[in-house]
Amino acid sequence: MNHAKPTVLFVCVHNAGRSQMAAGWLRHLAGDTVEVRSAGSAPAETINPAAVEAMKEVGIDITDQTPIKLTWDAARESDVIITMGCGDACPVFPGKRYEDWKLEDPAGKGVDAVRPIRDEIKTRIEVLLADLIPAS
Template sequence: MTALPTVLFVCVHNAGRSQMAAGYLRALGGDAVRVLSAGSAPADRINPVAVAAMAEEGIDITAEVPSILTTESVAESDVVITMGCGDACPIFPGKRYEDWVLDDPAGGDLELVRRVRDEIRERVTALIAELGAGRSLG
């Protein structure tokens, strides 16, 4: 892993789960980690319910734009976290891959999105500890 680890979050639409995970890692990881997110079939905008759920946590993801998964983004990442995108993610030797099985918040109400958000926060917090990066989570 490089001195400044790069983490890529991937889901199908890059509009919910991967954007929430990236938002948490940016907020909690600070300058100790580089964060990327992408989708195998990106939506045209971020899920507004995911935006609302993250705003409750004080994290603003309104400026984020869903982007397409590229081979280059995987190649430059140290850790690749997939969330329901199947085998769309290219595999490179020497990378750490994890698949986070999470409900898809697309079309879900705020309660569902909150549950997914909270599970993502727990996983991101654990990832930060494993990477030895981040700010105080107190």
């Protein structure tokens, strides 16, 4: 039996909003059953404050996360790659599971506009997690 944890990589352009919220939800809901990574094709300087605030409202702290540049190694070493609007900059490796999540970009929006994006991400994470870690 394979005990290796599945690795999920979330990729968006700035790695400051959507991918950070998705990573926060997956860490929160999966605990240590999944390895979670996130990166951006053109990372921002800092994480989106509205994303931080929206996640804080549901008890998830993502303030310690920093936007990081997507590397080929991170992509190659991941089992599932979830892209969120990084277009042609997203790496494609044969044999990986890909999902492209069409989500509104929270950049420059206030927390009121970010809440529905946060909630949609949670729903998608729950579906993904049920698929990755079937209930025993």
